[in-house]
Amino acid sequence: MDKKMNDYVQDFPILRQKVNDEQLVYLDNAATSQKPRPVIDAVANYYYHDNANVHRGVHTLAERATESFEKVRTKVKNFINASSEREIVYTKGTTEGLNWIARSYGSTHLKQGDEIVITYMEHHSNLVPWQQLAHETGAQLKYIQLLSDGRLDMGSAEKLITDKTAIVAVAHASNVLGVVNPITEIANLAHKHGAVLVVDGAQSAPHMKIDVQQLGADFFVFSGHKMLAPTGIGILWAKSIFLAEMPPLEFGGEMINSVELQQTTFKEFPWKFEGGTQNIAGVIGLGAAIDYLSAIGMEKIELYERSLVENLLPELLKIEGLKVYGPLDPVQHSGIISFNLGQLHPHDVATALDMQGVAVRAGHHCAQPLMEYLGVSAMVRASFYFYNTSEDVQQLVKAIKATKEFFKNDTV
Amino acid sequence: MTLSKLNNLYRQVILDHAAHPRHYGTLKDSKEQLELHNPTCGDILKLEVILKDNWIDEIAFSGSGCTISQASASIMTVEVLHKTPVQVEKMVTAFSELVTGEKTTGVQELLGDAMIFEGIAQFPARIKCATLAWKAIYQILQKAGRLE
Numbered sequence: 001m002d003k004k005m006n007d008y009v010q011d012f013p014i015l016r017q018k019v020n021d022e023q024l025v026y027l028d029n030a031a032t033s034q035k036p037r038p039v040i041d042a043v044a045n046y047y048y049h050d051n052a053n054v055h056r057g058v059h060t061l062a063e064r065a066t067e068s069f070e071k072v073r074t075k076v077k078n079f080i081n082a083s084s085e086r087e088i089v090y091t092k093g094t095t096e097g098l099n100w101i102a103r104s105y106g107s108t109h110l111k112q113g114d115e116i117v118i119t120y121m122e123h124h125s126n127l128v129p130w131q132q133l134a135h136e137t138g139a140q141l142k143y144i145q146l147l148s149d150g151r152l153d154m155g156s157a158e159k160l161i162t163d164k165t166a167i168v169a170v171a172h173a174s175n176v177l178g179v180v181n182p183i184t185e186i187a188n189l190a191h192k193h194g195a196v197l198v199v200d201g202a203q204s205a206p207h208m209k210i211d212v213q214q215l216g217a218d219f220f221v222f223s224g225h226k227m228l229a230p231t232g233i234g235i236l237w238a239k240s241i242f243l244a245e246m247p248p249l250e251f252g253g254e255m256i257n258s259v260e261l262q263q264t265t266f267k268e269f270p271w272k273f274e275g276g277t278q279n280i281a282g283v284i285g286l287g288a289a290i291d292y293l294s295a296i297g298m299e300k301i302e303l304y305e306r307s308l309v310e311n312l313l314p315e316l317l318k319i320e321g322l323k324v325y326g327p328l329d330p331v332q333h334s335g336i337i338s339f340n341l342g343q344l345h346p347h348d349v350a351t352a353l354d355m356q357g358v359a360v361r362a363g364h365h366c367a368q369p370l371m372e373y374l375g376v377s378a379m380v381r382a383s384f385y386f387y388n389t390s391e392d393v394q395q396l397v398k399a400i401k402a403t404k405e406f407f408k409n410d411t412v
Numbered sequence: 413m414t415l416s417k418l419n420n421l422y423r424q425v426i427l428d429h430a431a432h433p434r435h436y437g438t439l440k441d442s443k444e445q446l447e448l449h450n451p452t453c454g455d456i457l458k459l460e461v462i463l464k465d466n467w468i469d470e471i472a473f474s475g476s477g478c479t480i481s482q483a484s485a486s487i488m489t490v491e492v493l494h495k496t497p498v499q500v501e502k503m504v505t506a507f508s509e510l511v512t513g514e515k516t517t518g519v520q521e522l523l524g525d526a527m528i529f530e531g532i533a534q535f536p537a538r539i540k541c542a543t544l545a546w547k548a549i550y551q552i553l554q555k556a557g558r559l560e
């Protein structure tokens with residue numbers, strides 16, 4: 001692996017284009033990543049050569065498709081260091097994984113008076129399912145506070161996680177604040193009080209080495225599309241003891257053992273959760289994505305992204321009127337940088353950046369309670385991936401400065 | 413420099429309205445009130461009107477949003493004041509066709525200063541920002557039973 005990080009750009013054809021007459025700088029990776037040629041090829045080759053439904057046929061193509069489909073489970077298992085491939089359940093993404101946990105595990109384990117503890121920094125998909133579950137079961141939903149630099153307030157966590165707590169659900173990495181939460185510490189707290197820990201890995205799995213056993217999580221979910229794979233494929237990992245007892249939620253083909261007129265027996269996990277024809281091409285694409293990421297090395301990706309942040313953050317902080325949310329120390333900040341530029345509305349900033357080829361996101365980032373907590377209505381977010389370069393960092397900084405200059409006479 | 417294109421969007425009139433919005437605030441005795449949200453960006457617009465006889469006698473808006481949505485709300489309030497609901501409905505339709513680029517001619521008289529938003533058709537992601545206030549005035553009249 002002597003390829004320099006900058007060389008990986010070559011594998012992403014989409015990045016080689018101009019937007020509004022400027023070289024595209026794609027900094028919306030937290031929303032979804034771009035796909036390298038090996039992933040696109042794997043999906044195309046599957047359709048060119050192997051397409052068939054899985055687990056259903058004796059013919060050669062069906063055999064091939066099934067084998068590839070199941071092989072990816074092993075890749076995922078190794079990618080997150082699960083103890084068995086049977087702990088890997090295919091979903092359509094993080095949102096579906098979290099909803100399944102809430103509906104399958106949550107509904108069968110929670111009762112009135114129990115408590116669910118989440119944090120103020122959660123994405124709506126790690127918030128609304130728990131809120132719904134609380135409404136249905138009479139459980140209470142509580143929020144761990146944040147410190148002024150956006151990191152989790154562990155003192156607040158210690159107060160809120162008690163013997164009443166049944167489920168703790170937290171993001172491994174925030175999609176707004178650029179912080180990575182101390183999962184192992186939270187896991188210890190949760191387990192001390194007999195609660196289970198659900199980890200939303202949507203923003204961590206693409207950017208760092210994940211070891212679910214070392215983290216101490218009970219559930220870990222993530223999306224393929226934020227880590228080079230196609231949209232519509234995700235992973236729900238849980239310890240076997242939970243998957244074994246959780247009832248399936250999607251009934252139909254694929255997931256059954258035998259169906260009688262009044263009775264049905266289900267397959268074992270993970271298959272009992274995978275009702276109906278699955279996103280086979282998505283699974284194949286995810287396998288190729290994992291191969292690609294593993295060939296680079298997740299540690300290397302994390303280090304490289306940190307070096308980009310170490311370049312960017314000081315430059316941003318030098319711009320007068322620019323406010324960065326989350327830790328200001330680059331060492332503590334992931335490749336997600338949210339900011340506001342004076343009184344300018346984030347949408348105006350994002351449009352101005354787009355005019356200069358820079359793709360960022362503006363809005364509440366599916367975290368309205370967090371926005372409310374921080375007292376802002378929206379932010380601009382630049383989010384990096386390993387194929388971004390230091391030129392991208394420079395183009396962003398330059399574009400922000402030009403935007404400030406363009407609007408300099410307005411006090412909007 | 414590419415930012416010059418931005419001048420098509422952020423025309424001076426728009427910047428001026430956003431910085432100094434007209435009819436910003438609340439009314440004392442308004443019966444008709446409405447709050448609209450733009451769910452993708454979190455913008456909030458509160459609109460109030462007082463209808464007298466058959467026209468809009470007073471109007472005010474508040475809330476927060478981007479330059480485009482604030483300026484559009486400000487200009488909308490200026491343009492619909494003292495108009496009848498039927499006239500306003502025509503304006504809403506014309507404005508929507510203007511910003512999507514469907515019909516940009518022959519509406520100058522109807523839309524007045526709101527014509528300034530013609531350039532927004534080149535910025536599809538921002539059309540919703542411009543139409544929020546117009547959607548609000550339409551809905552408020554509809555809710556008040558003033559539209560057939």
Ligand SMILES: Cc1ncc(COP(=O)(O)O)c(C=O)c1O
Pocket residue numbers: 030031092093094095096123125126171173174175200202203223366
């Ligand atoms: C922290 C976090 N959790 C959950 C999600 C939801 O992921 P998906 O939309 O792929 O289900 C996202 C993606 O936006 C996220 O950033």
